[in-house]
Amino acid sequence: MNATPPKVLVLTGGIGSGKSTFARAFEALGVPCIDADALARTVHQDASHPATMQIARAFPQAMAADGSLARGTLRSIFAVDPAANEELKRILRPAVLALADDWTRRQQTPYVVWESALAMDQALPAARVLVVDATDQMRAARVALRNPDWTSAQVASIIAMQLPRADYLARADDVVHNDGTLDDVRAQTLQLHHRYTDLWS
Ligand SMILES: CC(C)(COP(=O)(O)OP(=O)(O)OC[C@H]1O[C@@H](n2cnc3c(N)ncnc32)[C@H](O)[C@@H]1O)[C@@H](O)C(=O)NCCC(=O)NCCS
């Protein structure tokens, strides 16, 4: 356990903006990264987790035979129903934050990255917020390529349910623009990594 826990860099942006792509670039530089979606998935898969049981009670149609949660069903519910979305986040947030906090305390680097599209919804223990920016059209096209089984209506509805691009930008300490190549991603990440290392080492 680290006496002084690492600083938390929150890496956020709308669906398909390129958060995971930037997270991989930070990881390549030795920065530990955690993905809130992946933590939410570990909760969904654990039938005995109290949050999973609570979600299964709230959305019984999303419960699989083994007591875990069927994410596709859950996504089709929350993507069209803002109240269901709020309820899902209300239940999951404390479970995800507890896992992220526990993981952070076990890292030994000056800073770590928390990746989440929903980071702006709540007060997080963020030292800085880094927003990945891309146009809505570019994001929709990238998600369609990455998730061929998602309908375009679902993607559009998730984009509409998330914060508008301007709101993410308004709350950013730093912004990266993901409208170029993967080399551009790596170059922007390296520049930021030098700044964060100077700031937090
Ligand atoms: C809805 C779920 C089951 C869909 O899972 P699935 O594997 O199909 O998609 P995945 O997790 O990869 O999410 C893809 C993207 O959808 C967007 N998204 C996911 N959940 C939400 C949401 N509740 N509201 C808006 N956008 C969301 C994000 O941009 C995310 O990166 C899952 O995303 C989920 O549980 N979301 C809630 C997450 C949450 O509330 N986390 C706690 C806050 S930190």
Ligand SMILES: Nc1ncnc2c1ncn2[C@@H]1O[C@H](COP(=O)(O)OP(=O)(O)OP(=O)(O)O)[C@@H](O)[C@H]1O
């Ligand atoms: N600069 C880029 N050049 C080429 N492809 C890219 C670039 N950035 C992202 N992509 C691709 O676009 C898709 C979406 O990117 P990514 O998964 O990083 O976004 P995300 O913000 O993490 O999405 P989500 O919110 O859905 O988790 C991925 O398939 C990724 O490989």
